[in-house]
Amino acid sequence: MTLASDTPKDSFRLSMLIYDTRYRSYTIQFIVLGLVMLFFMWLVNNTITNLADRGKDIGFGFLWSRAGYDIDQQLIPYTNDSTHFRALLIGLLNTFAVAIAACFLATVIGVTVGILRLSNNWLVARLMTVYVEVFRNVPLLLWIILTYVIFSETRPVPKDYKVTDEMIAAGQAPKATMALWDTVAVTNRSTNLPAPLLDRPLGGFDFLSIPINLSVLATLAVIIGSVWFNRRLLKRAKAIQEATGDRPTTWWKSLLILFVPVILLLTAMGLHWEYPVLKGFNFQGGYSIAHSFTALTIAISLYSASYVAESVRAGILAISKGQSEAAYALGLRPNRTMNLVVLPQALRVIVPPMISQYLNITKNTTLGTAISYLDLKGTLGGITLNQTGRELECMMLMMLIYLVISLMISTVLNVYNTSVKLKER
Amino acid sequence: MKKSVLLGALAATTMIAGFASAGTLDDIKARGELICGSNNGLTGFGAPDADGNYQGFDVSLCKAIAAAVFGDQSKVKYVPTTGETRFTALASGEVDVLVRNSTWTFSRDNDLKFDFVAVNYYDGQGFMVKKDLGVSSAKELDGATVCIQTGTTTELNLADFFKTNGIAYTPVTVADDAEAQRQYEAGACDAFTTDASGLASTRAAMADPTAHIILPEIISKEPLGPVVRHGDNNWGDIVRWVHFALVIAEEKGITQANLAEVIAKSEADEAADPEVKRLLGIGDNDMGVMMGLDKMWARNAIAANGNYGEIFEANIGTSTPIGLARGLNALWTQGGLQYAPPVR
Numbered sequence: 001m002t003l004a005s006d007t008p009k010d011s012f013r014l015s016m017l018i019y020d021t022r023y024r025s026y027t028i029q030f031i032v033l034g035l036v037m038l039f040f041m042w043l044v045n046n047t048i049t050n051l052a053d054r055g056k057d058i059g060f061g062f063l064w065s066r067a068g069y070d071i072d073q074q075l076i077p078y079t080n081d082s083t084h085f086r087a088l089l090i091g092l093l094n095t096f097a098v099a100i101a102a103c104f105l106a107t108v109i110g111v112t113v114g115i116l117r118l119s120n121n122w123l124v125a126r127l128m129t130v131y132v133e134v135f136r137n138v139p140l141l142l143w144i145i146l147t148y149v150i151f152s153e154t155r156p157v158p159k160d161y162k163v164t165d166e167m168i169a170a171g172q173a174p175k176a177t178m179a180l181w182d183t184v185a186v187t188n189r190s191t192n193l194p195a196p197l198l199d200r201p202l203g204g205f206d207f208l209s210i211p212i213n214l215s216v217l218a219t220l221a222v223i224i225g226s227v228w229f230n231r232r233l234l235k236r237a238k239a240i241q242e243a244t245g246d247r248p249t250t251w252w253k254s255l256l257i258l259f260v261p262v263i264l265l266l267t268a269m270g271l272h273w274e275y276p277v278l279k280g281f282n283f284q285g286g287y288s289i290a291h292s293f294t295a296l297t298i299a300i301s302l303y304s305a306s307y308v309a310e311s312v313r314a315g316i317l318a319i320s321k322g323q324s325e326a327a328y329a330l331g332l333r334p335n336r337t338m339n340l341v342v343l344p345q346a347l348r349v350i351v352p353p354m355i356s357q358y359l360n361i362t363k364n365t366t367l368g369t370a371i372s373y374l375d376l377k378g379t380l381g382g383i384t385l386n387q388t389g390r391e392l393e394c395m396m397l398m399m400l401i402y403l404v405i406s407l408m409i410s411t412v413l414n415v416y417n418t419s420v421k422l423k424e425r
Numbered sequence: 426m427k428k429s430v431l432l433g434a435l436a437a438t439t440m441i442a443g444f445a446s447a448g449t450l451d452d453i454k455a456r457g458e459l460i461c462g463s464n465n466g467l468t469g470f471g472a473p474d475a476d477g478n479y480q481g482f483d484v485s486l487c488k489a490i491a492a493a494v495f496g497d498q499s500k501v502k503y504v505p506t507t508g509e510t511r512f513t514a515l516a517s518g519e520v521d522v523l524v525r526n527s528t529w530t531f532s533r534d535n536d537l538k539f540d541f542v543a544v545n546y547y548d549g550q551g552f553m554v555k556k557d558l559g560v561s562s563a564k565e566l567d568g569a570t571v572c573i574q575t576g577t578t579t580e581l582n583l584a585d586f587f588k589t590n591g592i593a594y595t596p597v598t599v600a601d602d603a604e605a606q607r608q609y610e611a612g613a614c615d616a617f618t619t620d621a622s623g624l625a626s627t628r629a630a631m632a633d634p635t636a637h638i639i640l641p642e643i644i645s646k647e648p649l650g651p652v653v654r655h656g657d658n659n660w661g662d663i664v665r666w667v668h669f670a671l672v673i674a675e676e677k678g679i680t681q682a683n684l685a686e687v688i689a690k691s692e693a694d695e696a697a698d699p700e701v702k703r704l705l706g707i708g709d710n711d712m713g714v715m716m717g718l719d720k721m722w723a724r725n726a727i728a729a730n731g732n733y734g735e736i737f738e739a740n741i742g743t744s745t746p747i748g749l750a751r752g753l754n755a756l757w758t759q760g761g762l763q764y765a766p767p768v769r
Binding site: 153 | 512538558575580
């Protein structure tokens with residue numbers, strides 16, 4: 001006791017920064033922070049000096065000059081007179097298009113495969129194991145190129161669809177015919193689908209130079225309204241059932257509510273279909289979806305689905321067997337046991353790894369470069385970079401955009417994760 | 426201790442970076458070899474042969490430059506570049522000179538801070554289509570799918586051409602000639618567009634060259650030539666004058682075969698062509714010293730692969746599978762554009 005009271009009075013000396021354990025860790029952290037900052041200052045300074053040596057500056061003014069090149073897939077209007085910034089937007093939307101489609105497909109395929117891999121059916125379970133192992137263990141780039149080459153080498157060229165007068169006279173059939181009652185043509189370049197056309201469209205307007213189509217908006221509004229009314233109808237039916245024990249018949253009312261308003265609206269606007277027709281070198285009319293998009297989406301979906309499947313399997317296996325046994329004991333069928341008991345609990349194990357899967361899918365879209373898909377890497381990081389020679393600016397901008405997208409995805413999914421997490425009260 | 430090593434390494438790299446900008450010629454001499462940015466697969470212009478050695482029209486210019494600097498045409502390292510990577514490679518100092526059929530344009534010269542020191546091939550953009558497509562003019566290509574190499578001037582010319590003619594097309598942008606060729610042959614595009622010389626080269630490499638035709642329209646001016654970084658004028662002059670030396674050699678009838686004979690004759694004959702004497706460094710003529718080389722520079726450059734005409738005929742001329750006529754690239758005395766200033 002006497003010894004403890006003998007501790008010297010706290011008078012701060014400089015050497016205590018090193019010898020006193022209370023301050024040492026702060027000192028070390030401070031020095032390391034300083035060194036890291038110095039390193040980055042040196043890096044930036046070095047870059048600027050070297051650029052200045054070559055007579056180059058850093059500037060983003062090039063984004064507002066005329067791009068001059070064409071892009072095959074454009075979700076918003078773009079011509080070669082548009083700016084490089086517009087080209088950047090086109091590329092960004094193309095990135096989103098693949099990323100969203102691939103995330104959706106990968107989730108659907110992955111969840112299905114993950115559950116089927118645990119099936120009691122020996123054949124199904126083994127087939128799914130083969131699928132997962134094959135896709136997971138071959139590099140994604142190879143799958144992308146393989147899928148693309150399959151499309152471009154096995155499908156007929158557009159010319160093969162041509163029917164000439166001589167062929168009709170000779171009773172010859174063309175080398176290739178369109179699928180699904182002459183509405184869809186899959187050539188070696190693109191998939192051509194019929195497009196909806198309106199005789200009396202509601203018009204539209206431009207918002208931030210992005211065209212907004214009122215007819216589409218109206219259709220969407222009607223569909224959302226119908227779904228909402230249908231849910232109210234079902235809720236009421238449920239309430240009546242709980243009060244009286246009799247459930248009123250709802251199926252025909254549901255059908256009426258869900259389909260009649262949309263059909264009425266579309267008929268009023270004069271909906272008809274524009275079918276793709278072979279004209280000159282290519283099919284004209286309808287939607288033409290380039291194989292670079294299709295191949296990239298399919299390859300990324302199948303590849304990522306194998307990872308999703310493994311996360312799902314791990315999540316299901318993490319739920320104790322007693323849960324499903326209890327559900328069976330209550331008389332639930334295997335199907336409903338999975339949907340009502342096991343999956344909801346498994347979600348909290350599945351969701352965190354899914355976040356990184358979605359991030360991977362989004363970042364992997366840059367591999368589209370290999371098959372000439374013009375995403376953000378293709379426009380901003382490819383052609384724009386090349387035509388303007390602004391390597392540093394384009395690369396930094398591109399990295400920033402991918403960083404923002406990734407952070408956004410993980411924020412959204414983290415919010416979702418919190419909502420399905422085990423609630424502890 | 427570790428930190429001081431790191432800082433030392435940083436200081437060392439900064440100093441090396443400082444030395445590197447002293448002068449390209451000094452760097453090359455110190456290194457013992459020229460680093461030449463080359464095409465990775467354009468038959469006749471720059472491509473590795475069956476043994477992996479680079480051969481071609483552009484490659485021969487690299488060899489001539491190496492011969493002028495070192496007296497040995499084999500002291501070249503070739504760095505294959507794509508249309509996308511070539512200018513970055515040059516700007517970063519990865520290559521000393523870029524000889525990769527690159528078009529001389531205003532913005533590349535000024536905005537990218539390069540110097541196009543000469544034009545070794547006057548070219549123009551054309552289209553190639555399969556014969557059975559039944560197309561005889563580029564203006565009939567309305568609605569066609571066109572393959573283009575990305576990062577090139579052809580991409581912009583193509584957009585302009587279709588726009589001024591009021592016709593539509595679908596672009597397929599591919600990374601390099603080899604991929605473009607694969608897609609074109611697989612029928613993924615109706616037409617392939619690039620410089621006419623590149624088309625001839627691609628066609629020659631195809632299984633059945635006669636099944637493809639090059640359309641008559643030439644839609645742009647594409648002066649192709651060696652490129653160096655802006656700012657090192659001495660090195661730029663060396664590359665420029667090696668090219669000119671080869672052109673003058675053709676003009677004066679000096680070939681790889683008769684070089685020794687011409688030298689002997691000029692040395693013996695007081696009245697021999699004084700420009701030839703100056704070019705070949707005969708007597709007390711010592712032009713090479715003015716640009717930091719020895720007096721044998723032009724002799725070595727010519728001895729490497731012959732004069733401009735010989736290089737042309739050996740790699741891309743009418744006797745080769747590529748079969749390009751001299752056309753615009755004939756000497757000015759024969760109605761072409763190849764014209765070298767005097768060595769004086």
